[in-house]
Amino acid sequence: MKKDLKEAISWLEKILGNHSFQISPLRQEASERSYYRIKVNNNSYVLMNNFGPKENAANFIKIQKILKDEKVNVPDIFGFSDELDYLLLEDLGDITLDEYDELSEEDFLKCASVELEKIRSIPNFSIEENISLESHYSQTKDFLNFFYDKKITISSEEQLVIKELRNSISGKLVQQAIVPTHFDYERRNMLFYKDKIHIIDFQDLKSGPISMDAASLIFEHKFNYSDELVNKFSKRLVGEDSQKEIFVALAHRSMRIIGTFSKYFKEGKLLNRQKDITLFVERLLLALKYLNEKDALRIVEKLI
Numbered sequence: 001m002k003k004d005l006k007e008a009i010s011w012l013e014k015i016l017g018n019h020s021f022q023i024s025p026l027r028q029e030a031s032e033r034s035y036y037r038i039k040v041n042n043n044s045y046v047l048m049n050n051f052g053p054k055e056n057a058a059n060f061i062k063i064q065k066i067l068k069d070e071k072v073n074v075p076d077i078f079g080f081s082d083e084l085d086y087l088l089l090e091d092l093g094d095i096t097l098d099e100y101d102e103l104s105e106e107d108f109l110k111c112a113s114v115e116l117e118k119i120r121s122i123p124n125f126s127i128e129e130n131i132s133l134e135s136h137y138s139q140t141k142d143f144l145n146f147f148y149d150k151k152i153t154i155s156s157e158e159q160l161v162i163k164e165l166r167n168s169i170s171g172k173l174v175q176q177a178i179v180p181t182h183f184d185y186e187r188r189n190m191l192f193y194k195d196k197i198h199i200i201d202f203q204d205l206k207s208g209p210i211s212m213d214a215a216s217l218i219f220e221h222k223f224n225y226s227d228e229l230v231n232k233f234s235k236r237l238v239g240e241d242s243q244k245e246i247f248v249a250l251a252h253r254s255m256r257i258i259g260t261f262s263k264y265f266k267e268g269k270l271l272n273r274q275k276d277i278t279l280f281v282e283r284l285l286l287a288l289k290y291l292n293e294k295d296a297l298r299i300v301e302k303l304i
Contacts, residue, residue: 057084097187136170142259181208215249254284
């Protein structure tokens with residue numbers, strides 16, 4: 001047993017007032033956090049083991065309260081250690097929406113839209129902003145590394161095309177309306193519990209372009225919705241003239257995630273997501289086709 005987990009168990013014994021409980025690992029998603037289910041008597045909890053910067057856990061606690069105040073369905077926090085190494089959370093079960101198919105696609109999108117609209121309604125939102133052209137541009141800086149990782153040669157002219165694409169996409173994002181944004185609003189970050197969708201991994205909530213969460217929801221990498229549903233929920237979440245804005249966000253999100261995954265894989269992190277990277281390449285191609293970015297499209301097609 002790892003030292004940090006031994007320390008977590010010692011903390012749990014104090015906060016639960018019980019030395020007899022079961023602990024089992026849960027699906028790991030975040031590089032700087034791990035999760036465990038804690039069962040004691042007839043109760044069940046989730047332990048968040050935070051081995052990243054302490055401000056990440058502090059941000060989680062802060063944003064959880066903000067979301068709770070807006071009646072967003074998020075897990076309760078029952079306790080946290082003095083140094084914020086460990087948090088004890090409500091156990092919402094294991095039914096993530098990427099694995100649950102009892103809801104129709106339209107009912108899922110409707111429920112997820114309701115929670116997103118609650119997030120957007122946060123008054124006097126003051127979480128760190130993420131809205132400058134420079135910040136959007138920086139988030140895609142690792143995208144080209146995926147070409148190198150796959151040993152795909154691209155010329156200096158092609159590199160310039162991608163650089164211009166990143167700059168153009170970033171410029172279009174800063175022109176959009178700014179709202180509180182989850183930044184990873186997809187099925188993997190939603191749990192179905194007591195007949196409701198609950199949102200998790202919300203610690204990166206910031207101000208961002210209105211289309212960003214809509215793009216990750218409507219063009220989720222593993223699910224293809226009908227044109228009718230895409231149009232319906234695009235209009236609901238962004239507006240009548242929404243399609244282009246959503247595809248701009250989709251292109252940016254796809255480049256950002258491809259670059260991030262590429263970096264994590266080389267560090268031995270999130271290896272369970274390796275198959276997903278191809279799906280994000282496909283989403284990027286979809287966005288580039290819609291935006292008529294023909295030169296960039298030809299370059300990205302080398303990845304498939």
